[in-house]
Amino acid sequence: MSFGPAVVSPSWLEAHRESDSVVAVDVRDRRDYEELGHLPGAVSVPGDRFRDPSSVAAGKLPAADDFADLLAEAGIDPDDTLVAYGGDPALAARFLVTALVYGHEGSLYLLDGGLEAWRDGDDRSLTTDVPDREPTDYEAALCEDAPLVDRDAVEAAVEGDAVLVDTRTAAEYEQSRIPGAVHLDWEDLLEDGRLKSEDDLEALLAERGIEPDERILLYCNTARRLSHTFVVLRHLGYEDVAFYEGSLTDWVRAEAPEWDPVELQEQVRHYADNGGFEAMVDELGEDVLGRLKLIGLYHQKQRGYFMLRTRAPGGRLTVEQARTIGEVADEFARAPAEYGGPDQNPVFGDGYLDATTRQDVQMHWIEIEDVAEIWDRYDAVGLSTMQACGNSVRNVVGCPAAGLDPDETVDIEPVVERVSQRFLGDHHYANLPRKFKVSVTGCHEDCARSGIQDLGLTPARKDGKDGFVARVGGGLSDGPRVASDIDLFVEPDQVDDLVAAMADLFMDHGSYLDTAVNRLRFLVAEFGPERFREELESYADFEFVEPDEVLTMDYRGDHVGVHEEADGRSYVGLNVPTGRMGGDEFAELAELADELGDGEVRLTPNQNVLVPHLTDDDLEALLEDPLLERYSPDPGPFTRGIVTCTGREFCNYGIIETKNRAIRWARELDDWAEQVGIADDHEAIRIHMSGCSASCAQPQLGDFGLRGEVYRDDYESGRAADLGLGGDLGNDEFIDWLVGKIPIDDVPDVVKATMCAYDADSEPEESFTEWADRTSNAELREIVTERPARDSPAIGTEVS
């Protein structure tokens, strides 16, 4: 191809447009092209079709095949001369740059002045006639010498390797920029929409040190504006021009100091004593609120107050840590008077905390003034809130019975610890495209839920060595997906390298630009497991091998109750309905664990707590403690199985209130189960309730999955829930959502009716999941929509 692209005038086009191999390309919206008219003979390739942030291709580039299809459909041949124009010259330039990157062979020209300039000429009217061009079989592939650079090249440029040019407006440049970049507003190259004279342009460029013999790297925000500058520089004969497709968006997240968790924590500490929330927001801007997630602070819907998330890797806490958390909650998680003070919550009062499904602890109403004190106390006992939220390697979930279980293969504690330490506070890994969730299980029962993790590790063996097999790309919210097995064996001390390799791959391929689809599982889905494995191997510094043997996987559930340890002692799992507990109670539990156990408390992925290492006498003493009346090792089946997220009480998104409602329901349903005589048939009946359709309570895994909704009829609207049945990660089973918008107060009756149907219809020994799986969705739908009249006596008598 000729050296290009270049800029041509309307009269050039006028003179050449009769030629069949010169094609004008209109990049405006299809409707504008069709209805407002276009240059005679021009084909339509709308800008919004060749800018695709969600493809695996870099930045906003479309996938090569999609681009090829687009050009083929427009009737363009690989060696056609293309003349792009549109309302927006940068978008037209973008088209040319895309064609260049994908190896178009013909010349590429930008129409100077675009549509306007064309119309200014004599007798250059527009037409709505669509040219009659045969579709071609255009093929496109990423050019080997495509002028694209990655972040490493930009880093080198920062070090003086090349001239880095920021093509955005002066205001944007002032606000933030890549260090060392010179500023050249792309529009400064234009005057009244036309390209300035070459002399003017050369002066403009020389002023900024942008010389033809230099290597030039361009960036903007979304790789549109830089395209125009790129075309103009090439037009002027600059040879070594390239651009950074990821652009500032990518750079800022990866490198900017305000995204450094350690630095951020220091800043926030400063405001604890200097003006608190308002001063912080005034000086750092509202957008600091989003970044605070990096250090475990999540802004509540009540302005000025935060949810604080504390991480417990693998769910393990020393009693000092547990006591500290309890005391901090009791002291700081208190609602101000205007939000109800000590009576903020009718069930839990004030000063409570929540155990989560990722083995974190959350508490609310934290103010900026309090955080320095809290962090000091945390530091003293080795706790951290850093990267508990945000786009980083999140709290590593581990089997809570690790080291206790008689069937354990690998002790995961050192593994969890090493992974946690390696990524904690690491700026480079603190800003991944999105969050990155890892779980490690050492026993044969996959209680850490590898199927819903970005990376889930379960025990395996190779050449007599114990280790793990990896599953990748699972997850629940926005597009649930069960993780794929990539047949990869890792030794325990390779795990942190594997996590790092995966994080690196994620950063390179997981687009920072299409934020809606940049969970790791989209990448796995797009690559497919095999290619993903290959890519991953290229990032890892060890050779990939397959396991000889994958050790049984089974999903146990919740660890509630008394269980024997490998050494003959016992551990007790206490049920914490919905995970919520008074801070004082949590501290009290730590006290008990200190006195009776062996200095440890653990959190489970079911929002429960576990006290390990009890001798028989200590066990008895613990079981008799009054605290266990509320947090029982032997609760009713509904109380045992209830899991909820935060819900409307504190969450900006929550549509329904969850925790109090769940506790109320669980009690009511347990009483009912007792009455109708089914209570003893079930260990746990798992109702998982999320306040909205995000998956914080993992509704897809429940026997009953619920998520908050609204309903409306001609006269009324109210709160409601979607319902699904029969989720179970044990056999990779997510629920299907059966019905939507059940008015919220009808839910307990629906649960009762379903349990009755199960009791009546199931085979002996058939679990609820199996039954739900076997029963058709249509039948299930009928069961849950044909609500029995409330308090129908038939239900009770029939079963008992």
Added chain:
Amino acid sequence: MSGTDPAATDGPRPGVPQAGVKGIGEDPREQDRDVAEAPGKIWFRDLDEAVIEADRCIQCASCVAACPSDSIGIDEDEGRPTLVKMCTGCSRCWDFCPRSGLRYERHLELTQEERGLAEPGTYAARATDEAANAGQDGGVVTALLAALLEAGEIDGAVVAREQEDEPLRGEAVLATSREELLAAGGSIYNQTMGLGQLDELLADADLGSEAHGASDSRAGSETTRETDDPALAFVGTPCMIQGATALDRYDHEPADPIALTVALMCTRSFEHSRLVSRLETFDVDPAAVDTLDISDGELRATDAAGETLLETDVDAFDAAGLRGCDECADFVGGAADISVGNVGSSDGETTVVVRTETGESAWETAAPALETAAIDRPATLEKLADWNRRRAESILPREYDPEAGIGITYEHHRESYDGTDREPEPLNPARVHQYEEWC
């Protein structure tokens, strides 16, 4: 139940609804759904595809106002709704969108039953003061609002004015004085998305302590507003009024500040950039246009000196119209307290329909500022309304049925629209706003 390997199943195909699987494009968000959706489940994406991508959005901003998590914002360039943070899948945007989940004709029916006067008043009127010159027709809206403001009946009015840097492009403003109302007089022929900006407008406006009902300012309230219970007049095209009054019928908070609704009778609105582009093809410099006026099927552009720049059949501007307006049968703004237009009245007069008690009492308050007569040609108004309804019925792919339920399900929408030129278009990743807020 499903737990299948996603790689093994085919992705959904455009235009082919799949049982339980939503969305129509081959967007990566859909490629690996391991879970079937609940029937009737709606995400913003569904609204986006059925309405916005399908180029049927009328920019009424009902969805923006309706979203309980404020997840929908307004795209700066296109003036259309766009997701700005996580969508919780609550369906409310769909439920209140007159181009999808809200059966607007049913809503009109219900509001009329519930709030309509047995005999609506119809007048031809003109302002007796300077509002007559500031206004588009008789300046009635301007005079009415100024009178209500000065009588303390309202704290402000949400109206429209031309943006400073973009000729002919409207923006919503909250006018709190006669001067501001006069400056905002006249019609803007594109949508402002004002219904979606009430919170911001209120936060920016200084309604101050003298404002209506502003006595007990709750400390720590969720909004930063000074005034707790402002009373606003809300002026807009009929579809904007549909959204505002529908939210109000269900007691949804975004409609709380609205105390009076005024509809500008309308058969269509325009897309700003196309309107400008169209004017340019007639060699009219949009910046030179002082007023645009569309009446009796003619579009007229005049400059500041009153010189006519263009006079042409409005059909020549078809390509610039909002395509979604073709589905609208609500020329008269049937849900509003008061509707205004020019059909049936002489030049310099406004046609007014007062439809509710709220409207009646406002009308009485403003009476001294207005000169009122019987409408010249009432039949013209009716004829136009009739024509408008027939056009909508002929274009609307779904049934037009004021007696059917108010909600239209996703499935029903797909059944009626698929296969027509108004069917849902796949979500276009290039148009998706890049947001970074999730729970």
